[in-house]
Amino acid sequence: MSDITLSSGVRQNLLTLQSTADMMSRTQNRLSTGNKVNSALDNPNSFFTATGLNARGSDLTNLLDDMGQAIQTIKAADEGITAITKLVESAKAKANQALQTQSQFERKALATQYNELLGQIQDLAQDASYKGKNLLAGDGNDLTVLFNEDSTSKLKIGAVDFTDSTLAAGLNLSPLEEGAAAGTSFGLAGGTATVTLTGLQSTSLLTGAAAYAVGDVITVDDGTSTDTLTIAADTTVQDYVNFLKDQPGIDASFNNDTGALTIRSNYDVDVDKDTTGGGTAVATAVTAAALTATSTLVSSAGFKAGDVISIKDGNGYEARKLAIDENTTVQNFVDLINSTKGLTAQFAGGTMIVEGDVDFTISTNNADFNRTEVADTSGTVAIDADDSGFATDDAINNTVSAINAALSTLREQASTFGSNLSTVEIRQDFTKKLINTLTEGASKLTLADTNEEGANLLALQTRQQLSTTSLSFASQADQAVLRLF
Known part of the structure; x- marks a missing residue:
């Protein structure tokens, strides 16, 4: 409107009103946004500085989330170690229990339980993962925690492998041998024959019997092996009895009243006397028959009343015993x-079949037990099973030492x-505070003081009202000039 001329007073008041309106608009914008710097046009230096601070704060906020997840991963591993430690301590308790008993059978059962605990340890280690990361699962599970936005500050947490308890770099605990059963068998048989030595006593010379002469040879023959007694001038009936009793699996007794020499044997045997010294041939055959389940044990030469059957394991632990009577x-x-x-045992056809989970020996205080030929040297029945890993004290002590080392590794x-957890938590707290510092710094550069801006707006409104009044006065002055005409 260049063709309209305003007085200087009106124009001055108009300019003042326009300036006031601009300032009111800017103040109202600051109050509505809360920022005194909303774009680079408001204050380039403050705007870009605040943007940089907020960007760093945002980057650190993202890292803060990662730190939180890392803490959970470490906690999962720590909880896993705590549980594994309890299982290893339970395994140690099994080993100590094994030391407190000499029974190989009980030790074998404890060895099996020990192996089950090792399996649980491995399973637990495999389950100690968090979001696919398992610090107890070895290779490929190392955890790197970043602490700043350019990745120059970080912590690497190395994983260990407890999922395989045998690893030397881990727990170094190997499963124990659980042993394997074995079996054996032995026969129970007995037979009796009698030789009559009429008119003799046990102290009598054997040559007092008509058929016996000095130089005659008595032979005990089981068909495989033999033993002999040559009759001398001073050989007594008791010497003959003792010779027979000395034969494995053969017992003999002499009745002074009847003159009957009774021979009992576990096996078929011939007791013959030749005529080398001029006596008469004597042939005595003992035929052994298989015992039945109802047969008395004393019907075999391997047992007599007062004997004690003893069952012991490989450690000499006496598991059972039985005193024999008639x-x-x-x-x-x-x-x-x-x-x-x-x-376990089964008896049929005169044969005892025995199976043992661990080493066992069955023996009696009777040397004739389980003797089946003249050449026998032992009457003990032995079961040689495969030993468990807890069979001996030394083996158990070695296991306890390995467990102690594993506990030390776990601790x-x-x-x-x-x-590591403490470090990450400290860095997490520091990062939270640093983010707050950055945000606060950025806010100081951009945030408006609402109290100040409110006061400014009130002042501007007053100024606007005064400028409007001033403009009215200027316009009235111009109108007064017109009234002159």
Whole structure:
């Protein structure tokens, strides 16, 4: 409107009103946004500085989330170690229990339980993962935690492998041998024959019997091996009895009243006397028949009343024993074996079949037990099973030493993870505070003081009202000039 001329007073008031309106608009914008710097046009230096601070704060906020997840991963591993430690301590308790008993059967059971605990340890280690990261699963599970936006500050947490308990770099605990059963068998048989030495006593010379002469040879023959006694001038009936009793699996007794020499044997045997010294040939055959379940044990030469059957394992631990009397039967013997933990027995056809989970020996204080020929050197029945890893004290002590080393490894690793967790938590707290500092700094550069801006707006409104009044006065002055006309 260049063709309209305003007085200087009106124009001055108009300019003042326009300036006031601009300032009011800017103030209202600051109050509505809360920022005194909303774009680079408002204050380039403050705007770009605040943008940089906020950007760094945002980057650190993202890292803060990662730190939180890292803490959870470490906690999962630490909880896993705590649980594994309890399982290893339970395994140690099994080993200590094994030391407190000499029973190989009980030790074998404890070895099996020990192996089950090792399996649980490995399973637990495999389950100690968080979001696919498992610090107890070894290779490929190392954890790197970043602490700043350019990745120059970080912490690398190395994973250990407890998922395989045998690893030397881990727990170094190997499963124990659980042993394997073995079996054996032995026969129970007996037979009796009698030789009559009329008119003799046990102290009488054997040559007092008409058929016996000095130089005659008595032979004990089982068809495989033999033993002999040459009759001398001073050989007594008792010497003959003792010779027979000395034969494995053969017993003999002499009745002074009847002159009957009774021979009992576990096996078929011939007791013959030749005529080398001029006597008469004497042939005596003992035929052994298989015992039945109802047969008394004393019907065999391997047992007599007062004997004690003893069942011991490979450590010498006496699991069971049975005192034999005149009425003790084969079935009682079977029951004794079956009542022994780790042993089973079946008897049929004169043969006792025995199976043992661990080493066992069955013996008596009678040297004729289980002797089946003249050349026998032992009457003990032995079961040679494969030993468990807890069979001996030395083996158990070695296991305890390995467990103690594993516990030390677990405690050291728990300490390491604890230190790592503390470090990450400290850095997490620091990062939170740093983010707050950055945000606060950016705010100081851009945020408006609402109290100040409110006061400014009130002042501007007053100024606007005054400028409007001033403009009205200027316009009235111009109108007064017109009234002159």
